[in-house]
Amino acid sequence: MELVCPAGGLPALRAAVDHGADAVYLSLRGATNARNFPGLNFDRKNIAQAVSYAHTGGAKVYMTLNMYPQPDRFEPCLEVIETAATQGLDALIVADLGLLRYAAAHFPGLPLHLSVQGSATTYAALNFYRERFGIRRAVLPRVLSLAQVAKVIDKTEVDIEVFGFGSLCVMVEGRCLLSSYATGESPNTQGACSPAHAVRWEETPKGREARLNGVLIDRFDPGEHAGYPVICKGRYLLGEEGQQIRYAIEEPTSLNTLDILPELLRIGVKAIKVEGRQRSPAYVAQVTQVMRAALDACHANPEHFKPRPEWMATLAAVGEGRSQTLGALHRSWQ
Structure with missing residues (x-):
């Protein structure tokens, strides 16, 4: 299984490559990707440097174009496709049907991956994308059980990539409008959940x-860890009297698949993805190093694989929230 790690900038890319990533994924600056935050991503000048460093270190580079452009933002997306095709990137990760069609028609030699934002959860959907646009890989949304992932793999020739560690999103990626409800912008259209300009700390x-745009998302006691404010992970006044303050939709937690790496290998998963282009190079280095060691151990002896305590401790220290979970993957009733 390929290890695919995030690169929000050159330092993070170097950290991923140096610590054993098989591939890194990155984006151009601007509202053409779902991590459109100030200080993140690459410009066209340092893309060549990034590709050169990764390829020299034996890693592939994937460009993300994982949002749905509004009519006035279609042209910048076409520039991203051209950049990916002409700068030697190894694949383009796309969500929008129109952009997939354009890329397939104008740059047939550019490998295409279906983004998790494409929200494809069935083999029929994946086969459609393969037949129409020639996609080679798809990143599955984090809402399927292990049994459901296995059924998808069994009936498609598209390589399947799943998230292996990082922030867990309760939504079906590509279908969330909560951020747009509060700010008018969402990762699906403007490239950011809770865009930075709308966030205020008081x-x-x-x-x-x-x-978030004046809407109270959470309140933290002195010394309490405060994560980045997003609506689905906020605490609100609940109950009949509106006196209970608790998480209404999802408590912050991290996805961690170390326990089931042999199962993912057995059912035919081709790649394990680490979430976190918005995270620091130190985070990327630590998680990549742990996942590299774990995957190597799993490949060497899957039947006797067991996560080491020090691996779990490292991931727990850099994860979101106070707990880790398999998320939807562990549903025994599906």
Whole structure:
């Protein structure tokens, strides 16, 4: 199984390559990807440097174009496709049907991967994308059980990539409008869940408050860890009297698949993806190193593979929230 790691900038890319990533995924700056935050991503000047460093280190480079362009933003997306095709990138990760069609028609030699934002959860959908656009790989949304993933793999020739570690999204990727509801912008259209310009932190007598476009998302006690504010992971006044403050949709937690790597290998998963282009180079280095060691051990002896305590401790220290989970993958009833 290929290890695919995030690169929000050159330092993170170097960290991933140096610590054993088989591939890195990155984006051009601007609202053409789902991590459109200030200070992240690459410009056209340093893409060549990034590709050269990765290829010299034996790693592939995948470009993400994983949002749905509005009518006035279609042209910049075409420039991303051309950049990926002319700068030696190894694949383009795309969500939008129109962009897939354009890339397949104008750059037939450019390998295409279906983004998780494409929200394809059935083999029929994947086979459609393969027949029409020639996609070679698809990243599955984090809403399928292990048995469901196996059924998809069994009935498609598309290589399947699944998330192996990182922030867990409760939504079906590609179908979430919560951020858009509060700010008018979402990762599906403008490239950012909770865009930075709409986030405000305020120190109040009741605690540190996080607001999104004026909407109170959470309130933190002194010394309490405060994560980046997104609506689905906020705490709100609930109950009949509206007096209970608790997570309404999802408690922050991290996806960690170390326990089931042999199962993922057995059913034919081709790649394990680490979430976190918005995270630091130190995070990328630590997670890549652990996942590299774990995958090597799994490949060498899958029947006797067992995660080492030090691996789990390292991932727990850099994960989101206070717990780790297999998410939908562990559903025994599917």
